[in-house]
Amino acid sequence: MKAKEGVLEHLNGILKAELTAVHQYLLHAALCKHWGYDRLHEYYSHLANEEVQHSSGLIDHVLYLDGTPDVEHLDAVAQGRDVGALFQVDLEFEREDVELLRKAITHCANVGDFTTRHLLEHMVEDSEEHVDWFETQLRTIGQVGLERYLSEQIKK
Numbered sequence: 001m002k003a004k005e006g007v008l009e010h011l012n013g014i015l016k017a018e019l020t021a022v023h024q025y026l027l028h029a030a031l032c033k034h035w036g037y038d039r040l041h042e043y044y045s046h047l048a049n050e051e052v053q054h055s056s057g058l059i060d061h062v063l064y065l066d067g068t069p070d071v072e073h074l075d076a077v078a079q080g081r082d083v084g085a086l087f088q089v090d091l092e093f094e095r096e097d098v099e100l101l102r103k104a105i106t107h108c109a110n111v112g113d114f115t116t117r118h119l120l121e122h123m124v125e126d127s128e129e130h131v132d133w134f135e136t137q138l139r140t141i142g143q144v145g146l147e148r149y150l151s152e153q154i155k156k
Contacts, residue, residue, distance in 0.1 A: 002065065004112065006107055006111065007107070007113050008062060010108070011058055011116070015058045015071070017097050018097075020093075021097070022048050024079075024093065025051060027079055028044045028079070028090065029041050029044035029048060032086075038155035047130065058119075065116075083149075094134060101123055104120050105120045
């Protein structure tokens with residue numbers, strides 16, 4: 001099936017973000033494991049796996065539209081020196097992802113590509129859940145303090 005105008009560009013832009021997220025969340029999972037925060041390691045590993053699934057779905061869909069998936073280019077992977085910094089960079093990353101997805105969804109609706117729009121709507125729901133999770137963690141840290149928060153992230 002041939003892609004409608006501009007759809008492949010949007011999909012490859014989102015694919016770039018999703019593949020970057022895989023790398024970023026794998027790094028953040030490893031950092032949390034290294035720091036001894038097993039619960040955060042598990043959550044970041046879950047996020048990385050979810051982003052792999054998104055990437056796989058995008059690759060399949062680009063191929064379905066007779067396009068070439070761009071798997072060679074990534075954005076810079078952001079990291080932080082502590083958990084609070086990780087949460088901040090990941091929150092910003094997810095907010096940017098939501099915006100990227102919303103623009104693509106609007107474009108797909110405008111050109112009449114409802115199949116791609118449907119795929120992206122599921123992805124934006126996941127990204128909005130990630131935004132909510134990071135906001136909640138940062139709010140909790142603000143309420144109870146970083147040390148107390150981190151003491152709950154060690155597997156007991």
